Amino acid sequence: MSDQEQDDDFAVDSLDPSQRTDDRGGPPDDWEAPSWRDFKRIQWWYRWRPDQAHRLDPPPVLMLGHRGGEFFFVSAARELRAFTSAQLHGRGGLADLFAGDVRWAVRHFPARDRDGAATGRPNVPPLMEALIAGCKVKGYYDGSQPFRSIGTWLEGGRPLVHTGSSIFHDGRLCQPGEEIGVARYVLGPDRAPPAHSRDRFGYEWQPLDPAGRNTIMAHLAEWHWDSPEACELAAGKIWCDALGDVPRWKTHGFIRAHAGSGKSTLLQYMSALLGAAAHPIQRTYSKTHLEEIGKHTALAILLEEAEGDAGEDAHRLQQILKLLLLLSDEGAVGGRFKREIDLHGPVTMVATLTDDWRSTVKSRVILLELRSLKAREGHRMMSLEEVAAMTAVAKAISAGFRAAALASFDLFNQNLKLARARILELGGDPRDADTVGHPIAGHATMTLGRVMTPDEVGALDRFRPWITTLRDQEDGVDDAMDLIMTLFGLPAQNWRGGDQLTVGQLIARAREPDNDDYRKALLPYGLRLDRRQLIDGTQETWKQAWLAIAHRHPGLDRLFGDYPKFQGLRRSQILGELKFNGEVAAKPADRPLRFAGPQGRAWLIDPRLLPSVEDDRQ
Known part of the structure; x- marks a missing residue:
């Protein structure tokens, strides 16, 4: 050799x-x-x-x-x-x-x-x-290290932008395949980067100037929002969307659109403005479909109402609700950080759904409303050509808009801290502070370009209608009462005279003395009337009986199939907080109760809250 x-x-x-x-x-x-x-x-x-x-x-x-x-x-x-x-x-x-x-x-x-x-x-x-x-x-590869592709991520407290073939992080340009922090950033499809300049040391963002940001506000004002504050929140929501997975709280948005409100053109405008920071507009809401198009990504998700019969509203709402819950709290199901979906980013949906959105995911979704353009007085409706030109402008300034959101991240956090503190002072809870505080901070950062003054923070009181806790106090509704009222309104698998009864009507009939059949009909749903023994040895009347609701029961889970937040043990936790006129209205049963087979613990609900047959006669 x-x-x-x-x-x-x-x-x-x-x-x-x-x-x-x-x-x-x-x-x-x-x-x-x-x-x-x-x-x-x-x-x-x-x-x-x-x-x-x-x-x-x-x-x-x-x-x-x-x-x-x-x-x-x-x-x-x-x-x-x-x-x-x-x-x-x-x-x-x-x-x-x-x-x-x-x-x-x-x-x-x-x-x-x-x-x-x-x-x-x-x-x-x-x-x-x-x-x-x-x-x-x-060593052994267990697949636990996150793999991240295109989008905007938070790494080491700083935004990281992955554009497919390049990675921008804290002034340094990296290549796909690198391990940065806890994640491995893999190659993805090329996306247009935010506006930036490069030199031999790295890069620098080139943000959109204040005049360009004011142009965006003027554009959004062309749609007929139900209030000026709704328009401001919409702008702040888009600012947060441009940050992808960076904000610690993902504020999802639902824009309820009346007929003739221009919902499709609004969504197209938002898509043009967000550019590479958003997925293409989607009309299919299933987890499987969205993971197929966006696995490992951190981009905003824009949903448009799918065409269909009005009767399909409940099914569509259920799909969206499940998606929002998966995308919240790090996609946790059964515990925080146990992801069941590999999508990261906020959702915005524009639709005409008629279901009561507030009663489902009110703590995670900010509800805005668009009215008919023709119903707007004192404002000329733009032509389709003018809307198209406006959308073209949004597309042209998209890179600068995204660069502005990234360059102002520290400023955004300062305004978020002020907005959260003010919402808590007003009586909102921490979720209100996050859900409403993020778009408020986004709008303030976008339009002011500085930290809010004390007077501007005080003026945030105008956003009270979007603070869920305050609305519930005004309406006399909280999660526990919401659960009970929802239960009473759900359809039961019982018909009388060709009409389907609700669970509330079933309970009302079960409270009548000679209606054993109705009382038996409650059992498969994890419900029953429970009479206590009185001091003289007799039992309470059926009118005096308390409603027993099982802690866990498959019948209840089926009833609440469209309401994931009322499933399983979470339902039991909510019921334990039920009050009526300031008094505790739910107490634990003193013994296990049987519900058509399964036997277990239950909450007893005060009869003063239960429906009666007299209610149907009024």
Whole structure:
């Protein structure tokens, strides 16, 4: 074997750095071969010229670990890939893993012909063995590390913008495949970046100027909002949408649109303004569909009402509700951070749904309203051509708008702190402070470009109608009373005279003395009337009986199928807070009760809250 061949062999199988006494990275001082591999750190070093020192030469392939006979990589194409040993050594494995560019592999693992001459191709077996060994050093791959693609993320307290082939983070430009913080940022489809300038040190955002931001406010005012404050909140919501997954609280928006309000053109305008910060407008709301189009992304989700019969409103609302709950609290179901959907970003929906939105996800959704354009007095309705021109302007300034939101992130947080504090002072709860505070802070940051003054903070009282806790106090409704009223209004599987009874009507009839059939009909729903024994040994009348509601029961879960927040143990927790005229109106049963098979604990509801047959006669 020639001296050159020996050098190449040592370049591939260099000494384990644990044998070095100085624990220094890089090859030993007397290492003469051009290539050197650090087993411990999974590094390759290369000397490009004989008169130069060795320099780090990282592979274009990232080794992640191994599991079940598979080895996991971020390929040179910046995709997460898994290979078996046979696939790595087989036909196509090299080209697939290195995306056709094998120059690095040739440098460190050169193949030679029988005469010892370099072939210009890599020596595949030792190359793949080295990559497999690197995966072994990385350890067991459990897939727990988040993989993130395009969108705007929060990393290390600073916004990170992933545009597919470039990553912008804290003034530094990174490449897909890098591990930043707790996540691995993989290659994604190219998206237009926010407006920025570059130099040899990094980048700098080029935000839209105040005149451009005022133009946006003037554009939004062309739609007929039910109040000026609603228009301001809509603008602030779009500002938050431009930040993707960065805000710690995702404020979702529902814009209830009357007929002829221009809901489709509004959504198109929002889409143009957000540009690459949003997914295309969607009309399918299922988790499967949305994950298919946007897995690993952090972009705003814009939903438009799907065409259908009015009777489908409840089904559509249920789909949207489930989506919002999955996208809130880090997508938690059964515990915070246990994601069941890999989408990150706020939702905005524009629709004419007639269901009572407030009674479902009122703590997570800000409800705005659009009125008919023709019903607006003293304001000329724009032509379709003018709306199209306005949308074109929004598209043109989109990059600057997104850059402004990113550049003003610290200012946004300062205004958010002030807005939250004011909402809490007014009597709102922490969720109100987050849900309403974020769009308020977005609007203030967008239009003022500075921190709100004390007078401007005091003027936030005008947003009281959107503070859910205050509205509920005015209406005399809270979550517990909302649950009870919702239960009474749900349809039961009981008919009389061709009419379907509600659960409330069923309870009212069960309270009549001779209606055992109705009392039995309550049991499959996890409900029953419970009479207590009086001091004289007699029992309460059925009119005096308390309504027992099981803590957990499949019949109740089916009844509340369209109301996820009233499912399972959460329902029991809410009922425990029920009050009537300031008095406790729910108490725990003193013994397990049987409900058509299942037996368990229950809450007893004060009979003063129960419906009666007299109610139907009024």
